[in-house]
Amino acid sequence: xxxxxxxxxxxxxxxxxxxxxxxxxxxxxxxxxxxxxxxxxxxxxxxxxxxxxxxxxxxxxxxxxxxxxxxxxxxxxxxxxxxxxxxxxxxxxxxxxxxxxxxxxxxxxxxxxxxxxxxxxxxxxxxxxxxxxxxxxxxxxxxxxxxxxxxxxxxxxxxxxxxxxxxxxxxxxxxxxxxxxxxxxxxxxxxxxxxxxxxxxxxxxxxxxxxxxxxxxxxxxxxxxxxxxxxxxxxxxxxxxxxxxxxxxxxxxxxxxxxxxxxxxxxxxxxxxxxxxxxxxxxxxxxxxxxxxxxxxxxxxxxxxxxxxxxxxxxxxxxxxxxxxxxxxxxxxxxxxxxxxxxxxxxxx
Amino acid sequence: xxxxxxxxxxxxxxxxxxxxxxxxxxxxxxxxxxxxxxxxxxxxxxxxxxxxxxxxxxxxxxxxxxxxxxxxxxxxxxxxxxxxxxxxxxxxxxxxxxxxxxxxxxxxxxxxxxxxxxxxxxxxxxxxxxxxxxxxxxxxxxxxxxxxxxxxxxxxxxxxxxxxxxxxxxxxxxxxxxxxxxxxxxxxxxxxxxxxxxxxxxxxxxxxxxxxxxxxxxxxxxxxxxxxxxxxxxxxxxxxxxxxxxxxxxxxxxxxxxxxxxxxxxxxxxxxxxxxxxxxxxxxxxxxxxxxxxxxxxxxxxxxxxxxxxxxxxxxxxxxxxxxxxxxxxxxxxxxxxxxx
Numbered sequence: 001x002x003x004x005x006x007x008x009x010x011x012x013x014x015x016x017x018x019x020x021x022x023x024x025x026x027x028x029x030x031x032x033x034x035x036x037x038x039x040x041x042x043x044x045x046x047x048x049x050x051x052x053x054x055x056x057x058x059x060x061x062x063x064x065x066x067x068x069x070x071x072x073x074x075x076x077x078x079x080x081x082x083x084x085x086x087x088x089x090x091x092x093x094x095x096x097x098x099x100x101x102x103x104x105x106x107x108x109x110x111x112x113x114x115x116x117x118x119x120x121x122x123x124x125x126x127x128x129x130x131x132x133x134x135x136x137x138x139x140x141x142x143x144x145x146x147x148x149x150x151x152x153x154x155x156x157x158x159x160x161x162x163x164x165x166x167x168x169x170x171x172x173x174x175x176x177x178x179x180x181x182x183x184x185x186x187x188x189x190x191x192x193x194x195x196x197x198x199x200x201x202x203x204x205x206x207x208x209x210x211x212x213x214x215x216x217x218x219x220x221x222x223x224x225x226x227x228x229x230x231x232x233x234x235x236x237x238x239x240x241x242x243x244x245x246x247x248x249x250x251x252x253x254x255x256x257x258x259x260x261x262x263x264x265x266x267x268x269x270x271x272x273x274x275x276x277x278x279x280x281x282x283x284x285x286x287x288x289x290x291x292x293x294x295x296x297x298x299x300x301x302x303x304x305x306x307x308x309x310x311x312x313x314x315x316x317x318x319x320x321x322x323x324x325x326x327x328x329x330x331x332x333x334x335x336x337x338x339x340x341x342x343x344x345x346x347x348x349x
Numbered sequence: 350x351x352x353x354x355x356x357x358x359x360x361x362x363x364x365x366x367x368x369x370x371x372x373x374x375x376x377x378x379x380x381x382x383x384x385x386x387x388x389x390x391x392x393x394x395x396x397x398x399x400x401x402x403x404x405x406x407x408x409x410x411x412x413x414x415x416x417x418x419x420x421x422x423x424x425x426x427x428x429x430x431x432x433x434x435x436x437x438x439x440x441x442x443x444x445x446x447x448x449x450x451x452x453x454x455x456x457x458x459x460x461x462x463x464x465x466x467x468x469x470x471x472x473x474x475x476x477x478x479x480x481x482x483x484x485x486x487x488x489x490x491x492x493x494x495x496x497x498x499x500x501x502x503x504x505x506x507x508x509x510x511x512x513x514x515x516x517x518x519x520x521x522x523x524x525x526x527x528x529x530x531x532x533x534x535x536x537x538x539x540x541x542x543x544x545x546x547x548x549x550x551x552x553x554x555x556x557x558x559x560x561x562x563x564x565x566x567x568x569x570x571x572x573x574x575x576x577x578x579x580x581x582x583x584x585x586x587x588x589x590x591x592x593x594x595x596x597x598x599x600x601x602x603x604x605x606x607x608x609x610x611x612x613x614x615x616x617x618x619x620x621x622x623x624x625x626x627x628x629x630x631x632x633x634x635x636x637x638x639x640x641x642x643x644x645x646x647x648x649x650x651x652x653x654x655x656x657x658x659x660x661x662x663x664x665x666x667x668x669x670x671x672x673x674x675x676x677x678x679x680x681x682x683x684x685x686x687x688x689x690x
Contacts, residue, residue, distance in 0.1 A: 131676050132683065134629050138672060140616060145668030151661030267486060277480045309497030316490025323487055327479035
C-alpha cells in the first residue's frame with residue numbers, strides 16, 4: 001500500500017475499516033489512556049518507591065521535554081508531513097537561549113531561541129512547499145545542517161548559564177508538586193490542543209492531512225498552512241530545548257545522541273498515541289499522554305533497578321506490539337474487503 | 350495545483366530538454382564531474398592521484414555495500430529500513446561470537462542473522478502492511494536494547510573469543526584489509542561486484558521486473574498478477590542480507606563486535622541512496638546511481654577536508670548540498686512531466 005493516502009480510494013478504505021470493526025475501534029481510539037492506567041497500576045504494585053509524591057514529580061519533570069516536542073511533531077504528522085529535524089531543533093533552542101541569554105539577559109535569549117527554531121521550521125517549510133522536495137529529505141538535511149551549525153557555534157563543548165537564579169526557580173515547586181517547567185508544558189499542550197480543535201488553522205491541518213488536494217480545492221492556501229505546521233513543530237522543539245537548558249543550566253550540541261534519543265522517542269510516542277503517519281488523524285493530548293506513559297515505564301524500570309537497555313527494549317516491544325496490532329487489523333479488513341464486493345459497494349453508498 | 354499552471358508555460362526548447370533529461374538520468378554523475386573539477390582546482394597536486402581516488406572510494410565502500418541493500422527497500426516504495434544499525438550490530442556480534450567454529454561458519458552466520466531480521470521486517474511490512482518507518486524503528490529499539498542487555502553493554506573481541514586459534518582471527522581481520530594486486534582494496538571490489546549483480550537483478554531478472562512495477566505502482570502491480578507481498582518481502586530480506594555483509598565488514602574493520610556498531614548508518618544510507626537519484630516514492634533510479642551517491646559523499650568530504658573545514662563545518666555544508674542535489678533531481682523530473690509530486 002502506498003504511504004501517501006491521497007484520493008477517494010483511501011478515504012473509502014478508512015471508512016470501511018471503521019465500520020467493520022466498530023467495538024475494537026473504541027478501545028483502539030482510547031488505547032493510550034488504557035495503557036497509561038495499566039502501566040501506572042502495575043508499576044505502583046511491583047516497583048518499590050514508585051508511588052510517592054517525590055517520584056511522581058520526577059516523572060512529570062522527566063516527561064516535559066519529549067511531551068512538548070511530541071506536541072509539535074503531532075501537528076506536522078496531522079498535516080501529512082514529517083519532521084525529522086526536531087532532534088537538532090531541541091539543541092538549537094538550548095544552545096541559543098544560553099549563548100544569547102548570557103550576553104543580553106534572559107528574555108531576549110528566550111525570544112531569540114524561539115525565533116531561531118521558527119526560522120528553522122520556516123526554512124523546512126519553504127523547501128517542502130516551494131521546492132517541492134519530500135519532507136523526509138528536507139528535514140533530514142536540516143538535521144545535519146543545524147547540527148553542524150551548533151557544533152560550529154559551541155566549538156563542540158558544553159556551554160553553561162551564567163546566572164543560576166533561573167535554574168533554581170525552574171527546579172522549585174511553585175504549585176504543590178508542579179515545577180514551572182511542568183506547568184508551562186501543560187499550558188502548551190492545552191494551547192495546541194485548542195488550536196487544533198477550535199480554530200480554522202487546526203481544521204485545515206486535519207483536512208490537509210486527509211487529502212491535500214481537497215483542502216486546496218476547498219480554497220485553503222495549503223502551502224501557507226504547511227509552513228505554519230513546520231514552524232509550530234520546530235518552534236515547539238526549540239521551546240522544549242529552552243526549558244531543558246534553563247532547568248539544567250547547561251547546553252550541549254549533541255544532547256540525546258548517547259542513550260535514549262529524544263527524537264526517536266518522540267516519534268515512537270506519537271505513533272503509540274494514535275497519530276497516523278498518513279496524516280489527518282491524531283491528537284496532541286494523546287501524544288503527550290504517550291510520552292508520559294513511556295516516561296513512567298522507564299521510571300518504573302529504574303525503580304526496579306534495570307538500566308537503559310531494558311528501557312529501550314521495552315519501548316521497542318510496546319511499539320512493535322502496537323504496530324503489529326494495527327497492521328493485523330487492517331490486514332484482516334483488507335481480506336474481508338476482497339470477499340464481499342457487493343456489500344462494500346452498498347456501504348460506500 | 351500551481352504545477353499545472355507551470356506545466357502550461359513549459360518551455361520545450363531542445364537544449365533545455367536535453368539538460369533536464371541528463372540531470373534526471375544521471376544527475377549524480379554530473380555532480381561527480383563537477384566535484385572532480387573543483388577538487389583539482391583546490392588541491393591540484395594531491396587530488397587527482399590514484400591513491401587519493403582509491404581512498405575516496407574505500408571510505409565509502411562499507412556505506413555503499415549497505416546502501417545497495419536498502420535501495421531494494423526504497424525502490425519498492427517503502428522509504429527506508431531504520432533497523433539497519435541493529436542488523437549490522439547483531440550480525441557483527443554473531444560473526445565474532447561464532448568465530449571459533451571457523452571463518453566460513455562465521456560469515457554464513459552473519460549473513461543468516463541479517464536475512465532473519467530482514468525476513469521478520471518483510472513479513473510485517475510486506476504481508477501485514479505495517480508502516481515501514483515505525484516498524485523498523487521498533488525493531489531497532491528492540492534488537493539494540495536486547496543486545497545491550499545480553500552483553501551488559503560490553504564489546505566482544507575476536508581474539509578473546511577464539512582463544513588460541515589466532516589463524517582464524519587473522520583471517521577475520523584480513524577481510525577488510527586485503528588489497529588485491531597490492532593496491533585495490535577487496536571491499537571496493539566487493540561493493541562494485543555487488544552493485545553489478547544488483548543492477549543485473551533489477552533489470553534482467555523476473556524478480557527485478559516485478560520489483561520495478563511494484564515500486565512504480567503497487568496497485569497496478571497487484572492487478573497485473575504480481576505477488577506484491579512476496580516482492581516486498583524479498584526486498585527486505587535482501588536489505589537484511591546486505592546489512593549482514595556490512596556488519597561483518599564493520600566488525601572486521603574495528604576488530605570487535607558491539608551493540609553500537611552501525612550507528613548512523615540508518616540515515617547515511619538513505620542520504621546516499623537519494624543522492625543517487627532513487628526517489629522515496631519508489632520505482633525510480635538504479636544501483637549505479639547509488640554507487641554514484643556514495644562516491645559523491647566521499648568526494649565532498651575529501652574536498653572539504655582539502656579546503657580545511659572540520660567535521661562539523663562539513664556536516665553543515667553536506668546538509669545543504671544534499672537538499673540541493675535532490676532538488677535538482679526532483680525539479681528536472683517534474684519539468685519533464687515524469688513526476689507530479
